[in-house]
Amino acid sequence: MRITVLVYQSPYPGPNGATPGYLVETRAARILLDCGSGVLAQLGNHTPIYHLDALLLSHYHHDHIADVGVLQYGIMVHQLFSQRPTEKPLPIYAPAQPIANAQSLPYKQATTFHPVDEKTQMTIGDIQISFLRTDHGDGDPCFAMRLEASGKVLVYGADSGPHTKWKGFADGADLFICEGTYLDHNKPKEPKGHLSVREAAQLAQELACRSLMITHLYAEYEVEEVKNQAKAYQNGPCHIAQIGLQIEL
Numbered sequence: 001m002r003i004t005v006l007v008y009q010s011p012y013p014g015p016n017g018a019t020p021g022y023l024v025e026t027r028a029a030r031i032l033l034d035c036g037s038g039v040l041a042q043l044g045n046h047t048p049i050y051h052l053d054a055l056l057l058s059h060y061h062h063d064h065i066a067d068v069g070v071l072q073y074g075i076m077v078h079q080l081f082s083q084r085p086t087e088k089p090l091p092i093y094a095p096a097q098p099i100a101n102a103q104s105l106p107y108k109q110a111t112t113f114h115p116v117d118e119k120t121q122m123t124i125g126d127i128q129i130s131f132l133r134t135d136h137g138d139g140d141p142c143f144a145m146r147l148e149a150s151g152k153v154l155v156y157g158a159d160s161g162p163h164t165k166w167k168g169f170a171d172g173a174d175l176f177i178c179e180g181t182y183l184d185h186n187k188p189k190e191p192k193g194h195l196s197v198r199e200a201a202q203l204a205q206e207l208a209c210r211s212l213m214i215t216h217l218y219a220e221y222e223v224e225e226v227k228n229q230a231k232a233y234q235n236g237p238c239h240i241a242q243i244g245l246q247i248e249l
């Protein structure tokens, strides 16, 4: 399984940046995880959009879905140009709430909507996928994703506060992509729905994950500062998300 960080920034893209999107590729599947602002511009460096097998959306905050509309246009145009069959729409797997967002996902023959929740177990190509609701948002669900292929496990933590119940879902993952939205200097007194870099590192250490990627970072963060505050993680490699970073599991 190869994971490519298309982009990682939040809540808005920095200069030449973009907000979250990750490409997961195996021998039998090519999946996009989240589709933030500027993701398509990065995706084109790695694969034509008409080769995607599925899009998985963790939740409907703008930093994770901003490019869905242009992805729909892109698939539609490639169907028109016969580069993708019209009988092969791009399936979008996403939460069922808010309903208005879910209703925007089917588009002509280009995309279809498939609701997911914590009970969903599905297979795309050779990847088995399950979901965990995270501590995030004001009532509307956000789902982390566990992807397993050829004995390797990737957990994409999406957006998450400290009350997510990771045990039994993320423990021992070969790679845990975990958000570290805050550094020490800008962590709110009562943080809600997000983790700091320090908390992400401690969490991955407690869960005995084999490697960690810290993501969902403000564009202006210095990599060295993020690394310094992630020192609690000692189990394996600690990656700081960067545009184009690739990890093979």
Ligand SMILES: [Zn+2]
Residues within 6 Å of the ligand: 059, 061, 136, 159
């Ligand atoms: Zn969010």
Ligand SMILES: [Zn+2]
Residues within 6 Å of the ligand: 010, 061, 063, 064, 159, 216
């Ligand atoms: Zn976010």
